[in-house]
Structure formats: structure tokens, C-alpha cells
Amino acid sequence: MSTIQSSCAYCGVGCGVSVSSTQADWENADVSTLTLTGDSQHPANHGHLCAKGERLLDSLSQPNVLRYPVLRSGIPIAWDEASSLIADKFAQTIAKYGPNSVALYLSGQLLTEDYYVANKFVKGYLKTANVDTNSRLCMSSAVSAMQRTFGEDVVPGCYDDIEHAEVIILIGANTAWTHPVLFQRILAAKKANQTTLVVIDPVATATAKQADIHLAVAPGADLALFHGLLGYLADNKQLDHEYIATNTQGFEEVVGDAQLLSADVAKLAKQVGVTEAELTQFYQLFTQNRNVLTASCQGINQSVIGTDTTNAIINCHLALGHVGRAGSGFFSLTGQPNAMGGREVGGLATQLACHMGFSAPERELLADFWQVDHVADKKGLAAVDMFDAVAQGTIKAIWIMGTNPVVSLPNSNKIAQALADCPFVVVSEISPDSDTAKLADVLLPAQGWSEKCGTVTNSERTITRQRGFIAAKGQSKPDWWAISQVAQKMGFNGFEFTNSASVFREFAGLSAKVKQVFPSKIFDLSGLTNLSDSEYNDLLPTQWPIASADQIGQQGVRVFTHGVFATPTGKAQFVTPADTNMSNSTTSTGTVILNSGRSRDQWHTMTRTGHIASLRASIPEPIIQLHPETLAQYSVKEGELVTLESDVQHNTSQFALARVVIDQDIPKSMALMSMHWSEQFSLGKGVNQYLDNRVDPVSLQPGFKSQAVVIKPVELALQGIVFGSHDPSAQGMCWQVAQTLTTGVCHHIGFSRAEDGFAYQSTPHSLLWSANVNGQRVHVQCNMEKDIVCAIKVLSTTRVHLALEPMNAFIGKPIDKTFIKKLHQQINAGNSPLICACTGVTEAQIANQINAEFDQQVFHHGKQHLQFDKALDATQSSLGCGRQCGSCQSEVKQCAQAHWQQALTYVDLEYSTEEDVA
Incomplete structure (x- = not known):
């Protein structure tokens, strides 16, 4: 078995991973032959991984993968034709409207080499600084x-x-x-x-x-x-x-x-x-x-x-x-795997490469190094302003790489409309399914995490080699290569890179030049300037600054240890805040503060993780968390569906946004919702459509966290789940969320009118009946093709709780005499929420185990000597929950405490009853 060391594709911790294959021929390695573990030698994680990292291989089997350049019409084209088209459109746009009429929008998912070539192309050759990154949104x-x-x-x-x-x-x-x-x-x-x-x-x-x-x-x-x-x-x-x-x-x-x-x-x-x-x-x-x-x-x-x-x-x-x-x-703490690498090369519109600004000496150095007459002479448009310019028509051509701004930016409906109206949109992606990819005039197949090679830099300045381990499928290409092809088609020299190592050497060389001219700069890769291809391929995780090749592999490096800083005077600057009475939040009568956050097991807009069944199981639908007193204020109940209204998005549709969950842990004035959801997975799109585009005046970063919204209940006549075949455009549907299962996909659905719910997917070959299940009236419909079940719909007036995987197992089965009985038994069994994504442990399993531990302690030691910590440890040891990546430790403990308390209440009642009888 052979092993390749690489870097995790998720957050800025920068964990190392080891990928092993049972096949000696990596070029033809299949996912089924691979295993992935944490790299025990990597200084960032020492072998540990989180639930998402442990399932990186699961992310490779995308439902729909882009392998060839495609036009908006759906017609595939060759790379040569695609790069010529992009080059011509960019050249024509600049010739007619000037350099600032074009832009690139990048991602912390790109490698440093991709970022470097993009920055060189735009700021050095297109002569505009309109190149920004989604790192603007987080860092x-x-x-x-x-x-x-x-x-x-x-x-x-x-x-x-x-x-x-x-x-x-x-x-x-x-x-x-x-x-x-x-x-x-x-x-x-x-x-x-x-x-x-x-x-x-x-x-x-x-x-x-x-x-x-x-x-x-x-x-x-x-x-x-x-x-x-x-x-x-x-x-x-x-x-x-x-x-x-x-x-x-x-x-x-x-x-x-x-x-x-x-x-x-x-x-x-x-x-x-x-x-x-x-x-x-x-x-x-x-x-x-x-x-x-x-x-x-x-x-x-x-x-x-x-x-x-x-x-x-x-x-x-x-x-x-x-x-x-x-x-x-x-x-x-950095959000994305290469947010820092992107900043190093000037990926933000407000800086140049190697931490340089736009002063005349810095611009002259860069122009001389890139061998151009001049570079962009002023800051470009940051993310929010960039897409405002697209909406206003001043940016007429934009190339988006590895990110999903239609979902991730505030006032996201405006972003979608802006891109729909933009004369020329290029998107580099690994899948055509993202909300942004669907608006591309030219869609380019980028290499994914398992295919591409380069470097990333984590939160503590450690550079790690990203090593591809699967041969690129179809015509997917590195992003630096795609940019280089367009640059050369536009007649630009300086883009004849042969591989990622050649890009990195040039970047390190630029760093050395900057350090020589501006010695106060801390950023320094001069020790890596002369790496051979093989030395680059074998590069150990290394923390910058790196002035000598002897420092390769160094860790634990701190800077400013002698009190000398990178300011013109060499002294650190205290900064007086503009207004300490200023608040991040705005509220008015009848509103709550909307806080958009993260879900434990998901990533960004779920394009990488949304199709992984084990990661979707913990939170299958969009939820909005509210304090119980807030629920009372808006006359909504837990489990009901709501939408929102704000200054930028009024209730113009009947689509539900999220399901209400009671949470005692959030302030009464707040509503908390995950930012991950999009139209790709939910009819209600996502939370960012309700946020305005206010930004920090210095960083130009949007203020996502605290904006005023009004909660609006959405009335449903019927809601439930459909397994198997599904019509996503069914009449009257106002709630629809796709959820990946290990054996397929189910859809959580809802209708504002009962007749639409009953009519949905009814065919001449359907069985339709109603029954009382655990006191709830449910309506069940089975569609068949030649006596084989192709769809099962379960609807009720309130939320339907089902064990999804066992229900989906009925799809594709023949209908026999016991079918309806078995189906009813399964519906009657209900469902239990997932607590630990690593182990698949549910609330019911924790409850059963903690109760067993409770009974055992009472039996052996009596009621007066109960020890919750001992029971929790035994429960986790038995089930494994919270003992792998640890991200669910708090939820495991909270769940166990709740059921332990229930057991205490029961045993108190039991003792009291015995005393009364006596």
C-alpha cells in the first residue's frame, strides 16, 4: 500500500491528511481503493481530523461533475475554443469600456499558485485591481x-x-x-x-x-x-x-x-x-x-x-x-484552507502581491518583476462593491472561480439578478449544480481537491503541499492553467508556466525581491526560490518567514518577538476606535436580530458536503433557532415553518425559509440560522437574501451577523416527505428540501393547499390511503411501475417524523401481500435525531445507554451514590460518540444530561410512590 500526504480541504486549521491506496498505479486509483486518515506527522493536527475531514473521500462522488467546458446553451466546447472566447470577450470589453469593466472573483478554496497567476493576470496585465476573493467575507x-x-x-x-x-x-x-x-x-x-x-x-x-x-x-x-x-x-x-x-x-x-x-x-x-x-x-x-x-x-x-x-x-x-x-x-482563526495564501499573493482588491500596497515604489517593483510597463495603480472593487458594479452595468465581464457568490454574499437575490443581466459571466467549478454555475455563459471544469497540486497556508503561517492523488477526469484543469491559457490568447507573455512548481518558484522569487527592497516586510519566501520540481513535490509543512532553504520544515515560529514591526517607523500603532458606542446590531419594534452562523457538519454553501448522507443527517432541513419567548411573540410553535422580511427582502413569495427550533441558549432578541442553505438544496433559498450589504468602512467586509428581520409564519395544509421519484416543480409546493441518503435522495415537501398535496404525483398506478399513526393522521401514497415501488409520499397536517434510510429501502421493491403492513410498521417507528456524525449515534441510542448506566448504578450503589460523569464516560466509551473529532462533545453531554435528569425524576417519583404505599 502506498501513501500520499496532502492537506484537508476545509477550514484554516490546515490539517494534514494521509491518503493510501491498495493500487500501486495512482493514475487509475478508484475511490473504493482509497483510505484517508489524519497525517500524524503534520504539525497542525498530529493525526486528528474532524467529522468533515474524515469524510473527505465521500465528497469526491459528486452527484453531477463537470468534465468539459460548456456554454450556457448546454453545448460542450473544447478548451482552446473556450479560452479564445474568454480572451476575445475580455479584450473587447476592455477596449470599449476600459480595464475596470472586467473583474475576477476568487476563493479561499483556490491554491496559492492559482491565486498568484490570477493576481498577475488582472493587476499586471489587465491593469485593474478588480480581483477580490470570498476571504473578504470572512477575514x-x-x-x-x-x-x-x-x-x-x-x-x-x-x-x-x-x-x-x-x-x-x-x-x-x-x-x-x-x-x-x-x-x-x-x-x-x-x-x-x-x-x-x-x-x-x-x-x-x-x-x-x-x-x-x-x-x-x-x-x-x-x-x-x-x-x-x-x-x-x-x-x-x-x-x-x-x-x-x-x-x-x-x-x-x-x-x-x-x-x-x-x-x-x-x-x-x-x-x-x-x-x-x-x-x-x-x-x-x-x-x-x-x-x-x-x-x-x-x-x-x-x-x-x-x-x-x-x-x-x-x-x-x-x-x-x-x-x-x-x-x-x-x-x-482563519475560515478557509487557503485564505492566508490568497492574501499573500495579493488576492484582495485592496493590496498587491507579497503584502505590498499601491505606493509608487511598490508598483514599480512589481511592474519590473513582471516585465510590464505598469500595474494597476489603485485599489480595486471589494466583493460587495464589485457585485454592485455588476448590477449597475459598469462591470460587464466577470470570471468567478471556486465560490458561490449567488448564495454567500448579502442581498443574494440582487447578486443573482446582477449575474443574470451581466453580458459575460465565466465560472470555474467542479460541478454545474451550484446556484452561481447555473448563471455562467461559459462554465469551465476546474480540478477538484483530489486532483490538483499546489500549496496552501493555514492560520499559523504554515505552508503545506496540496498533492493530488486521483488522475484528473475528462478535461478538468488547474485554475492557474486556465488563466494562463486566456492570458496567452490575449497576447501576454509571462504565463508560460509548465507546472505548479514553476508558478511557486516565481512567487517565491518575487517575495525575495520584495524583501530585498523593503526589508521591513515580514512575509518572506526567499528560502524557497530555488526549489527544484522534486524538492517542491517533497516540501515539508513549513512556517514562514523562510529566509533560507535550511529553514524548510520549521515550526513554532513567532514574529515581532523583538518589538520591531513592519510599519514605516518600525513601531506598532495603537488605533483609537471611531465610536465605542456604535453597535453591530439594528433593531426596531417587532423585529429580532438575525445572526447567520454555521452548522457543525456542513461547509459553505454545501456544494462539497451537502450530498454526504452522514453529514446531512444531523440537520436535514433549514432551521431557525429562537428563544421560546420569541416564539410566543410571533405566535409560532416549534416545528412550524417561517419566512423572514427585512429591508432588502419582503415576503414576495410563499416559500418557507426554515423550520422553527426552540433554543434556550440564544438571547430573546435573536434569531439564529445557518448560512449554508441555497436554492440547490432548498426551495426557500438561503438566509443571505435577507441581509443588506452594509460593510465595515475600513475592511469593506459585510456585516452578516446582526441585522433586523421580521418573522412571518407560513401556513401549510400538508407537509411530509417523498422517497424515490420526485417532481420539483409541483403545483402549490411552498416547502422543498432535498436530503441525500446513503441509498438515494428524499425530499421534505409542503403544500399551502391540501388539494395540491393530494394531487402531487398521483398516477393511475397509485395506492393512496390514510391512517392514524401514534395519534397523528397521515396520508400515504405509493406509486408503482409494473408492481415495483418507485415513489412513496407521506403527508400530514403537521411535521412527519420518519426513519429516512429504512423508508427509502422500500423504493425499488415489489409490492406483495405484506408490503403495506411492513410500511406501516416503519412509519409508526418514527425517528431519532442524529447527535454524532462521526459514529452515526442518535439521541435514542444515547438515551438508551444512559438509562442503562443509570439503572446499573442504582442497582449496585443505590440512589444516593449516582455519578453522572461516570455514566457519561461509560456511554461514550460504549457508543464512541464525541470521542473522535470531538465537535459534538457538548451536544452529547447535553443530550445525556437531559435523559439522566429524566431518569432522576422517574426514580424520585418511584421512591415517593413506595413511601406513600408504605
Whole structure:
């Protein structure tokens, strides 16, 4: 068996994976011959993977794969014809309307080599900086904050700081779900080193439930919290004045402003949304511990005050001399596998390659290196402005790579209309099924994660080789190759790359040149400039900066350790926030704050994970989580369907958006919904259609997290599930969600009129009957072809609970004398929610096991000596739930506690009854 080391395709932790094949010939390797495990030698994960990572091989079997270039008409064309068409359209558009009439929109899913060639093509040869990336949607506020303070987009610390920290603060980050492997490392440090874990989040997330301290701040209050902390540190004489005087600038202005906020702690606590005791306890962690590490993610970044909030966090660590010190300082948790790599090469419209800006010396260096007369001379349009320009008709040609802006951007209906009206849209994708791909004039087959080769950079600046292990199918090509073909068709030199290694060498060479001319820059790949193809192929995970080839394989590297920064003066800059009273949220009478977040087992717009049955099982339908008092306010009940209204999207359709779920852990004023859903999987599209396009004024990142919406109930006459054949355009359908099963696909459906539900898929060869099942009136319809079941529809006036896999097993079976009896038995069995995606363990299994452990303890030790922790450990040991990637640990514990409490109530009642009888 041979093995190839590569990198995981998901979050910015940057886990290494090992893929093994029983076949010696990798070129013809089939997925069935492959096994995937975590790479035990990789410094990011040491062999651990999350549920999504463990199922990477399952993601390869896409329902519909793009293998050849295709026109919007559906006609396939050759690559040569496709690249010529794109080149001609771009050239004609620029000739008529100027360079800024074209744009590229990229993705953190691209490799660094793809990003580099795209940046060179647009900024160096098309002469526009209209090239941005979906990293703008998740990371740009952290980028802007680090640029303002450090002078460069550089994360100072590394993962090793976790083990050195005395206090770890996670803010705006549900790390247990979004970065599970890193979170397990945090929990291990917490246990081994007695590290205090603090989670700052308005919601009692899975992460918060495992913290020592959960600070449930008001939405948008993070800025006041940390700006007030700086004032508190000054008031209590905790600052490192020598470090401040020697290594920083701007302190006096910011500290005076901060002390105005901290002067009245009681008032500040009320503004933050916590008690005075809670606020003081949190602030004292900074005064009582030397090593404090603060890590942030989307809850901070996706805000109209995200940059100022991040700078407020950095200000506190800077004032304590924490930056560059082991176990201390600010750390940015990256969302995508190569968001940092894209930033390194200038993938954002607001910067040039190798962390350069648009000053004349930087532009001249780049033009000289690329051997062009000049490069783009000013910042281009960032994501939101870019698609506004498409909508307004000023951008007339756009090339989108590896991302789904029709779903992921705010005001997504506007984005869809803009692309539909745009004269020329090119999309590079691995599947034609995404909402964006369906709007392409030219659809290009990109190589997928298992096929492409290059590099990615993770959250701690570690470069990892992405190694393809399956031969590219059809005519799918690397994205850098596709761009190079178009560039050459446009007559541009400098795109004669032979492989990804040749691209990387040029990028490293540019880095060396930048470092030579601008020695204060931290980013440095000069030690990798002369890699041969074989050395590039064998490159070990390596953390930059890398000034020498001798540093290949280095880890645990911190920067700014000597207090010298990449600013013009060499000193870090304190940043005063524009307005600490400013909130991230807007509400009015009758509205709630909509918080768009993540689901534990899904990724982005589900184009990669939505078809994996084990990952869909935990949350099969779009849900909206509301506090029970909020339900009462809107007169809706758990399990009912709702849609939303907002300033940008009114109730113009009857389609339901999500099913209501009660959640005591979220604030009464909030509605929480996953951002993953799209028209590809749900008739109601997704949550981003209701969000306006407000952005942070510095980073230009959209404020996804806190916008006002109104909840509108959707009345259904009938709802249920259909297995087997399905008509997606059925009359009167207002709820439709496709769910992949291990044996096929089922659809959750709903109708506003009962007659439409009964008419749906009725044929002359149908059996239709009604029955009472567990007190619920259900209507069952079976469609047959030659006595073989081809569809089963189960409808009711309320939500239907079914075990999906066993129900789907009836499809394709002959109808015999016992068929209806067996079907009724299965319908009557109901269903139990999935808790652990890794093991497939359901709530019912946990309940059964925890009850068994409870009974055993009562039998052996009596009621007075019950130990829940012992029962939980035995349950997890028996079932395996929460013991693999660990991302469901909080849910497992919560489920077990609920059933343990039920058992306690029952045994109390039992003892009471015995006493009464006696």
C-alpha cells in the first residue's frame, strides 16, 4: 500500500491528511481503493481530523461533475475554443469600456499558485485591481486591523501558544464546530495545564458550554468590552510602559479615550450586557495572569465594526507587551484552507502581491518583476462593491472561480439578478449544480481537491503541499492553467508556466525581491526560490518567514518577538476606535436580530458536503433557532415553518425559509440560522437574501451577523416527505428540501393547499390511503411501475417524523401481500435525531445507554451514590460518540444530561410512590 500526504480541504486549521491506496498505479486509483486518515506527522493536527475531514473521500462522488467546458446553451466546447472566447470577450470589453469593466472573483478554496497567476493576470496585465476573493467575507477585518497595527497582514503567534497560555479567550468563535481539531487541542491544554478557557459570545454555543467562563455579551458589544479593558488596565497600573514607550506609537490618544469608558464600570457592564461582577472577573484575568491569548473569528470579523473591534483587542495585548511572546497576544482563526495564501499573493482588491500596497515604489517593483510597463495603480472593487458594479452595468465581464457568490454574499437575490443581466459571466467549478454555475455563459471544469497540486497556508503561517492523488477526469484543469491559457490568447507573455512548481518558484522569487527592497516586510519566501520540481513535490509543512532553504520544515515560529514591526517607523500603532458606542446590531419594534452562523457538519454553501448522507443527517432541513419567548411573540410553535422580511427582502413569495427550533441558549432578541442553505438544496433559498450589504468602512467586509428581520409564519395544509421519484416543480409546493441518503435522495415537501398535496404525483398506478399513526393522521401514497415501488409520499397536517434510510429501502421493491403492513410498521417507528456524525449515534441510542448506566448504578450503589460523569464516560466509551473529532462533545453531554435528569425524576417519583404505599 502506498501513501500520499496532502492537506484537508476545509477550514484554516490546515490539517494534514494521509491518503493510501491498495493500487500501486495512482493514475487509475478508484475511490473504493482509497483510505484517508489524519497525517500524524503534520504539525497542525498530529493525526486528528474532524467529522468533515474524515469524510473527505465521500465528497469526491459528486452527484453531477463537470468534465468539459460548456456554454450556457448546454453545448460542450473544447478548451482552446473556450479560452479564445474568454480572451476575445475580455479584450473587447476592455477596449470599449476600459480595464475596470472586467473583474475576477476568487476563493479561499483556490491554491496559492492559482491565486498568484490570477493576481498577475488582472493587476499586471489587465491593469485593474478588480480581483477580490470570498476571504473578504470572512477575514478582511482581521487583515485590516493587523495592517493598521503591525504594518502588515501577519499573525504574530502560532498554535504552540495554546500550550503556553494561562488564559485562552475565544471571542466570536464557535471553535468546537468551526475548528474542531484546534478546539480539542485547547481542551487538552485546559486539562493538562489548568488553562482557563473564556468564551465571549451572545449565544451559549457548543464552545461556550465547555468553557470555564462564558461571557454572554450583547450583540456588537465586543468593541466596548475590550476598549474598556484597556482603560481598566491603565486605571489599575497594569501596563508595560517600557514596552509601550520603546515599541509603539499612538498610546496616549487611545488610552485617554479608553479610560473615559472604564471610569464607570457599572455603566460599562450595562453597555456590554453583563453584570459588573462578570466584567470585573474577566478584566482581572488580564491583571492576574501573564500569558493571555485571545483568538477571534467570524463573530468579530463579520461586523460593520469588525476592524475597530479587532484593533481594540490588539491594543490591550500591545499595552501589556504580549505581542510575539509565547502563550500571549492576538490570534486570528482563519475560515478557509487557503485564505492566508490568497492574501499573500495579493488576492484582495485592496493590496498587491507579497503584502505590498499601491505606493509608487511598490508598483514599480512589481511592474519590473513582471516585465510590464505598469500595474494597476489603485485599489480595486471589494466583493460587495464589485457585485454592485455588476448590477449597475459598469462591470460587464466577470470570471468567478471556486465560490458561490449567488448564495454567500448579502442581498443574494440582487447578486443573482446582477449575474443574470451581466453580458459575460465565466465560472470555474467542479460541478454545474451550484446556484452561481447555473448563471455562467461559459462554465469551465476546474480540478477538484483530489486532483490538483499546489500549496496552501493555514492560520499559523504554515505552508503545506496540496498533492493530488486521483488522475484528473475528462478535461478538468488547474485554475492557474486556465488563466494562463486566456492570458496567452490575449497576447501576454509571462504565463508560460509548465507546472505548479514553476508558478511557486516565481512567487517565491518575487517575495525575495520584495524583501530585498523593503526589508521591513515580514512575509518572506526567499528560502524557497530555488526549489527544484522534486524538492517542491517533497516540501515539508513549513512556517514562514523562510529566509533560507535550511529553514524548510520549521515550526513554532513567532514574529515581532523583538518589538520591531513592519510599519514605516518600525513601531506598532495603537488605533483609537471611531465610536465605542456604535453597535453591530439594528433593531426596531417587532423585529429580532438575525445572526447567520454555521452548522457543525456542513461547509459553505454545501456544494462539497451537502450530498454526504452522514453529514446531512444531523440537520436535514433549514432551521431557525429562537428563544421560546420569541416564539410566543410571533405566535409560532416549534416545528412550524417561517419566512423572514427585512429591508432588502419582503415576503414576495410563499416559500418557507426554515423550520422553527426552540433554543434556550440564544438571547430573546435573536434569531439564529445557518448560512449554508441555497436554492440547490432548498426551495426557500438561503438566509443571505435577507441581509443588506452594509460593510465595515475600513475592511469593506459585510456585516452578516446582526441585522433586523421580521418573522412571518407560513401556513401549510400538508407537509411530509417523498422517497424515490420526485417532481420539483409541483403545483402549490411552498416547502422543498432535498436530503441525500446513503441509498438515494428524499425530499421534505409542503403544500399551502391540501388539494395540491393530494394531487402531487398521483398516477393511475397509485395506492393512496390514510391512517392514524401514534395519534397523528397521515396520508400515504405509493406509486408503482409494473408492481415495483418507485415513489412513496407521506403527508400530514403537521411535521412527519420518519426513519429516512429504512423508508427509502422500500423504493425499488415489489409490492406483495405484506408490503403495506411492513410500511406501516416503519412509519409508526418514527425517528431519532442524529447527535454524532462521526459514529452515526442518535439521541435514542444515547438515551438508551444512559438509562442503562443509570439503572446499573442504582442497582449496585443505590440512589444516593449516582455519578453522572461516570455514566457519561461509560456511554461514550460504549457508543464512541464525541470521542473522535470531538465537535459534538457538548451536544452529547447535553443530550445525556437531559435523559439522566429524566431518569432522576422517574426514580424520585418511584421512591415517593413506595413511601406513600408504605
